[in-house]
Amino acid sequence: MKRNRTPPGTRGPAWILAPLPFNLLCVTVGCVLLAHAPHMPAWYTAALLAIVAVRWWQRRRQHRRVSAWLRIVLLVSVLATTIAVYGSPFGREPGAAIVCGLLVIKVLESERLRDARMAIGFACFILMSALLFDESLWFTIMVGLMLLPALATLRALEPGLPESRWLPAFRTGGVLLAASLPAALLGFLLIPRLAMPLWGAPDNGVASTGISDRMAPGDLHSLLTNDAVAMRIGFDGAPPPDGQRYFRGMVLWDFDGQAWLPGAAARRPWPPGRVATRGPVTRYEVTLLASHQHWLFALDVPVEAPEGVQLGPDHTLWSIKPVDQTLRYRVASATGYRLAPEDLDPRLRAAALELPPGFDPRARELAEQWRAAAGANDTRIIQDALTLFHDGGFVYDLDAPPLGRDSIDDFLFDTRTGFCEHYASAFTFLMRAAGIPARVVVGYQGGYWNDFAHYLLIRQSDAHAWSEVWLAGRGWVRIDPTAAVSRVIMASTGGAAGDVGGGGRNWWMPWRDRLDIVNRWWGQTVVGFDALNQSRLFRPFGIEHTTVRMLGITLAVIVFLALGVGALLTSLRPRGKPRDALAAAQLRLQHRLARIGIVRGMTEGPNHFYLRTAATLPESAPVLLDLGAEYVALRYAYSEPPPEQVRVFVRRVRHFRPRHMVK
Secondary structure, eight states: OOOOOOOTTSOOOTTOOOHHHHHHHHHHHHHHHHHHGGGSOHHHHHHHHHHHHHHHHHHHHOOOOOOHHHHHHHHHHHHHHHHHHHSSSOSHHHHHHHHHHHHHHHHHTOOSHHHHHHHHHHHHHHHHHGGGTOOOHHHHHHHHHTHHHHHHHHHHTSTTOOTTOHHHHHHHHHHHHHHHHHHHHHHHHHSOOOSSOSOOOOOOSSOSSSOOSOBOTTTTHHHHTOOOEEEEEEESSSOOOGGGOEEEEEEEOEEOSSOEEOHHHHHSOOOOOOEEEOSOOEEEEEEEOOOSSSEEOEESSEEEOOTTEEEOTTSOEEESSOOOSOEEEEEEEOSSEEESOSOOOHHHHHHHHOOOTTSOHHHHHHHHHHHHHHTTOHHHHHHHHHHHHHHSOOEEOSSOOOOOSSHHHIIIIIIOEEOHHHHHHHHHHHHHHTTOOEEEEEEEEOOEEETTTTEEEEEGGGEEEEEEEEETTTEEEEEOGGGGOOEEOOOOSSOOSSSTTSOOOOTTHHHHHHTHHHHHHHIIIIITOOHHHHHTTTGGGTOSSOOHHHHHHHHHHHHHHHHHHHHHHHHHSOTTOOSSHHHHHHHHHHHHHHTTTOOOOTTOOHHHHHHHHHHHOGGGHHHHHHHHHHHHHHHHSOSSOOHHHHHHHHHHHHHOOOOOOOO
C-alpha cells in the first residue's frame, strides 16, 4: 500500500522526519566528527563519516530505521575499537571516540522528530567538548560556526519552513547564534568561576606537547616539525640578543647507551649551585602552555624561582603540580654568569663522567687520542670536538638515518647526519670519555620577537639540545655543538629559529608570527580568565575584590534591565501587527475596505465578512468571493499555507481596488 503524500508545504504524520531536517542533521554530525578528527585515528573518523553517508543514501530511498541488531553490533564495535586503540575507555581521547560513535548510531535510528531533537542536543554537547582539546581562538570560532547546522536543524524541525529550503533555516540559525553572543559574554564575565578546572577527565599521562625527560637520537624530531606555540615571554626591559636566548628545561646526567635521562644527580635534594652573575639580571614573565610535565623553562640561567616552584641543584625549575593548563610565572635570570665555579662535588663529578660499559669503542678511542695530545688542556679537547663537527663532513638534517646499538659511533663515523640531539649527545659522550665532566641540557633556543606587542614567541619547533662542560675556575660552561656544523639542510617544518635545521620559513610564517598577538590576547583574556581574574573584575570602578554576591547582584540587575528594555520595545511596537504574509495581506484588504466604509466586526468571521462585502460591492463581488474562498482555504486547509499560493494571494490583494459601495 502506498503511503499517502501530504500536500506541499504541510507537515506529515508526527513520527515522520522530513528530508530537510534529516539532511541538516547529517551535516551537523559531520561537523562534530570533523571537530574531533585531530585527536581520533583518521581511519576511525573516516569510518564514522562513511556510516553517516550510507545512512543518508539509504534514507533517501526509504524512511526506515536501521535494524536493531546492526545498531547493537556497531555499539559493541565502537567500544571494542576504543579499548583496542587507547587501552581504556576512560579519558578524554577514548571518551570522545565513544561519544562520537554513539552519535552516529543515534543517526541510524532517527526517524521521529523526538529522535532528531535528542540527536541535536547530544551533538551540541559533543561539539562543545572539542574545546577540551584545543582552546585557541581560531578553533573556538570554528566550533561556534559549526553550531549553525545544529540551529538550522532545530529550525527545520519546526513548522513553517518550505521543503528543500536550506537558506531560511541557516538564516534563522545565524540570527539565533548572533543574538546569543551578548548573553554568553554576560555569563562568561559574571557567573562565578571555579578555582579548579570544570573538566577533570583523566588523560593518558603522556605530554601532548613539549619536551620529555628522555632524549635519544630522533626523539626531538616530532617537536622540530611542530610549529605549535610552546610559550610566550615578556621582558621587563629589552630582550636578550639572539645568542643568549637559551631557555633551560631539563638537565640530563645519565646515559644508558641509547638515551639520556635525568638520573639520580638531578633528583638529589642538594642546594642550587652558586651563581656568580656578571652584568644585570634579566626579569621577565613566561606564559607556558600546557605540557602535562613538571618542569618549567627559564632563560639560562635562572637565579630566582617563581613562587611554589623548586630550583633544582642544576638550576632547573620544577613545579610540584604538572602543567595541565596555561601557566604564567615570573623569573629572574642571569645571561652573564659563572655556574658553580668552585670545585665540583665528587659525587657530581662522578655522575658527569659516567659512561655505560661496552658501548661506542671508536668514540672512546678518539677521545683518548685527544686527551693524550692535549694533556691537561681541556679547552683544546673541546675545540678539537667542535672542529670535528665543522670540518669532518657533518650535515644538519632532520631526516637523519637511524642508528644502531653503538649510536655514538654510528653517528660520528658512519652517518655523520643528524640534528641538535645527535650533536649534543655525541659531544657530551666525547667529553666524558676524555675525562671532562659534561651533561646534556634540553630546552628551547631562539624564538620570534614580536616588536609590536613586545614579547618573544617560542614554538615547539624551537626545541633544542646543547651541552654543558665543567671547567676549573669557570664552572659549568654552555657549549652548543650544533652551531659548529657547516652544512645545513633546511627543513620546511614550521621554522625553528633557534635550532639551525628547524626551518626553511615559508612566506606566510612571518605573518603567522605577527598575528600571534591575537592568540596571545585570547589566551590571556579569555582562556586565562579564572577565579582570580574575575575577583579583580571591578577594579576599574574602585572595588579591589569582587565577591560572589557582587557578581550575582550585577547579573540580576543587568538581566532585569534587559527584560525591561525588551518589554518597553515590545510595547512601542504597533498593535495588531500581523504574524505572517497571509495575515498581512488580509489586514491590508480590511484597511482598504474600511476607507470606503466597510468595517469588519470584532466577532465577524472571514467567510461572513467576504459575503457581506460582495453584497455591498456588486461590481467587485466576483473578485471578493474568489479572494474570500482562497483566504479561507489557505488559512484553514493547511497547518502551514504553501508559500507560492500565499504570494499569489498577496499579489491579488495588492492589485485589488474596490469601485464603490452600494448605498
